[in-house]
Amino acid sequence: AQTVTQSQPEMSVQEAETVTLSCTYDTSENNYYLFWYKQPPSRQMILVIRQEAYKQQNATENRFSVNFQKAAKSFSLKISDSQLGDTAMYFCAFMKPNLPQGGKLIFGQGTELSVKP
């Protein structure tokens, strides 16, 4: 069974600074997807970034980038130029592709990020 671990329950960062959220996972699969989701107080799930395991290049989306280390089973999220609107709970998630066996998201415990002015 797959597991996802986020070891930082809470993090804080000053506005405009950079912060890195950690995530490790365990799987015997070779092909899979990894995601970072943001959940603001509204509790809406917002996709921040995704990474396909077969791609060696780290994914980037504007101020958000990941450091994907497949051998180490590590998938950290870097937020650059932090903004007040980045304040939220962040979840790392694992997914096997292809229905019907795949498609389920396995979430980490979450990291509550506070961006301070």
Added chain:
Amino acid sequence: GAVVSQHPSWVICKSGTSVKIECRSLDFQATTMFWYRQFPKQSLMLMATSNEGSKATYEQGVEKDKFLINHASLTLSTLTVTSAHPEDSSFYICSAPLGRSNQPQHFGDGTRLSIL
């Protein structure tokens, strides 16, 4: 706009009643949908996989008779919490994958269930 509509967004009811939550895919067909449960300050836990035209697949520890799932059409899955009790109070959220590769996953806005 939202591609997955979840209704209601908030429901309060008395202990012992049954509550139905709808998850509807808009502008696309979803043969599979997923239901998650989230307690305050905790992560999302997968409850079950809803399969159109067949029985749902429940995760270990989830009571099938308590959480009834019906996926009667390609755009609608429902979760019914039967004989709800205060311990069933939680945030329930559904998701629907777009396409066979499951990309992207679209989430509903969730339902906050409070049982008095």
